Each structure stands twice: as C-alpha cells, then as structure tokens.
Amino acid sequence: GEGSRVLKDFSVTKILKEDSKVKLMAIHGKFEGANDDAVLLLEKLPFASKTVNAMLTGSNLHETLKNDIYSTYEAVSPPSFPGYKTTMIYPATEKHIAKYSEQDVFVVHETKELYSMVTKPSLEQSSFSLQWVYNILEKKTESERIIHEDVDPETGFILLPDMKWDRKDVNSLYLVAIVNKHGVKSLRDLNKQCLPLLKNILNTGTKVIKEKFNIPDSKLRIYIHYQPSYYHLHVHFTHVKFDAPGSDVFRAHLLSSVIENIENNGDFYENKTLSFTLRENDNLFKKYNERGYFD
C-alpha cells in the first residue's frame, strides 16, 4: 500500500522518541513529494537461537574496546538476517505523532463522576479511528493471519498477532483478541452481560495458544488496557517473559481479575475509581487540565 513506499524517499522531520532499553526509535518524517506526514517506528529484533551460529560466522566484527580479557565489537550481521523491524504509519495524524512522542506524564484517578463528566464526552475527539479494527472483523486485512475465529455476534472474537509482535519469537508472543460486538468501548462498559464474552476470550484464547504455540496459560499475561488507544473492546495476550509496553499498573487490568470483580458485583466497573496516566499532548489531558484537575 501507500505506506510501503521505499524508505529511500523518506526524510526525517523529528526524532519523536528514543528508547535504548527496548531498542526502539519513533521518527516523524515525510516522503519525497508527499503532503502527508508519516510516523516510522524502528525496533531491533530479538536474536533467534536456531540461526545464531550462522549469524555469528557470517558477521563482520569491528573491535571497539580491548582490556585484559574484555573486548567489545560493533557487529554487522550478514544481509540475510533481520536487522530491525519497522512499523509505518502513513498518513499519520497529529494524534499519532503525539502518541509516539516523548512527553510528560500525569496520573488521573477517574471516579465514576469524572468519567461521565470529562472522559466520556471527549472520547469521540480523543480517540483514534477504528478503521483497522473493522478491517480485521470484516476480513479486509490481516485475514490470513487469523489464529482463531469465533463468529458468535455476542460472545465471539478474532484472535490474531498484534502489530507489535514479529510473529517469530514465541518468547515475545503478543496476540490480540478483538470482539465481534460493537459498542463496548472499554473496561468502563463491562458488566454482567459481558461475562460470557470475557470468559470465552479467556478460556478459548488460552486453549488455542496452548495448541498452536505450546504456551501454557501459566506463561501468559492476559489483560485489558485502560485507557485504551482504540475504543472497541480487545484483550492483550502477551508472554510473561516479554516486558510488553503498557503492562504496568496504570494501564493493564488482568482479564481474570476483571471477570472475578464483575462476578462479585455486576456494576463494579461502572462505579470503580480507575487510575491511569495521561500524557500532556493527549486530548484527554487537556480536558482534565481545563477543569483544573491538576491545579
């Protein structure tokens, strides 16, 4: 598609974020002759144990330090080995550029009242387009990647690889289950009626992952984000060994706990104060700020 234009024609406008720990860089840029902006994510790929020997023997090493028994090298791996993974967002909106930028972070404790007065009315403006979600549900894109599909309109979902996964390294497995049902925006909307759906995702998801990837549920982190970026209910399945972005206490709600909380009290998430972080360029941050929440 349009996004896969060659990077030869790409010029960097600004480095949005650099994370040397997870070896990721987010870049705002433009393609030659294009009016629209693009966001490019570069990410180093994990080494594969199967091919590590071939990679080593084919590498060119340049010594950068030698001290007693210690030496370091800059290594250039042979061309047949993947150097990095790139994710292209094109055309990128202001919101995408903000999402991937380094920003100051603030904690919000969202009461039931704050949700209905501040968060809910601004979701329309704050959130990203759900077009990619509908494309998956309508089998217009990524259909060949579907790992499991349950067509039930109320309790069904599509399980497929998350965009963040390289689809190779099972130790960093990252799948996402997208529900068929429309209109369940987020954790806040979950109640008794959703229990069959949530249980189906948990039970079927773990069963399928065991069958297809031989990963038991004791190795899985299964959770819902609050706030999500995309307000159509979806569940994250990540490998416990993988320190997935957004798996911290301010964002991840374990699906098993969500189910238990609703079983004990059907209105749990309608009434609960939910804490999350906002970044200063988020539209929602501006709404809370305008109301004097941070004063």
Ligand code: M7G
């Ligand atoms: P989220 O909690 O709404 O937002 O999760 P986040 O991106 O801020 O975590 C949405 C999940 O869907 C994330 O894990 C994304 O990596 C993933 N995702 C986003 N997009 C646009 C796509 C896509 O086009 N295809 C697939 N397979 N996954 C996506």
